[in-house]
Amino acid sequence: MTSYSQTTGYAIEALACLARQAPDSMLVREIAVLTEIPLPYLSKIFQRLVEAGIVESKRGYKGGVRLTRSPDEISLLEINSAAESGKSGELSEESARPGTFWQAFHQSYRDKLAAMTLADVVDYEGHHQLAMS
Amino acid sequence: MTSYSQTTGYAIEALACLARQAPDSMLVREIAVLTEIPLPYLSKIFQRLVEAGIVESKRGYKGGVRLTRSPDEISLLEINSAAESGKSGELSEESARPGTFWQAFHQSYRDKLAAMTLADVVDYEGHHQLAMS
DNA sequence: CACATTTAAGACAGCCAGGTCCACAAAGTG
């Protein structure tokens, strides 16, 4: 139900790792080592990111994954939706009933995700300081 | 894991409902009807809120629940911690690894919860407009 | 073409949040 799960955090970290390497491609295994995310699960996440068109993959000997766009053209909300795809909500209105305070709180959260891009994350992980309104 | 679960949303709505009635006490069943939260589950939530000292309860014929403090002295973070108590994290640092963007993002929302009180929620549910920084 | 490499796909397992149910204890009423 709650769409702001750890999976989204994994996806953002992994893509930020990949963005630093852009436009070259990386192995999923390599990303797993650098980010310390379990490889089998990270593979699953990348499957969804490929399906969503955020990254493209190439199998076999010199294979790997690569961003299809510039990091500043990929919103965190888009990553969230892709990482959580195949579940109940995707881009849904969360679990909270409409008109409630909690629903509005979640919406503001969602709005911030929509306003930030992968480029912001790459910048953050260098400076270790979060600049939010 | 993710501490911004639906349970916290339920707790906030229920307490806001109770705060509008303050300082009188209400039946849990009555709150369940008004908020449309499933009664058996709401009872569970109130057990934790009582244990946390946010509300006090009286059993039997003229029983019910009542706030122990003024709404403007109850922070939403406190409600969150109480509602999620008995689980892995409670007041923990979420599931995200420290130093990551995702962890910082969650922390900023935790700070917002800490800065808001039940009185703000009561005010919101009247005006239906969320005023966040 | 044989082979190693690397992602794709799907089945499977463990755990926890959300939610229900039922028996029990307290508290007032007659």
Place this chain on the structure above:
DNA sequence: CACTTTGTGGACCTGGCTGTCTTAAATGTG
């Protein structure tokens, strides 16, 4: 004291998130 009311406490079920494992399919190399 009998009875009704109302919260307490515990067991229990269900579904989805997290994570693993195994078998394929694709892609380059010699």
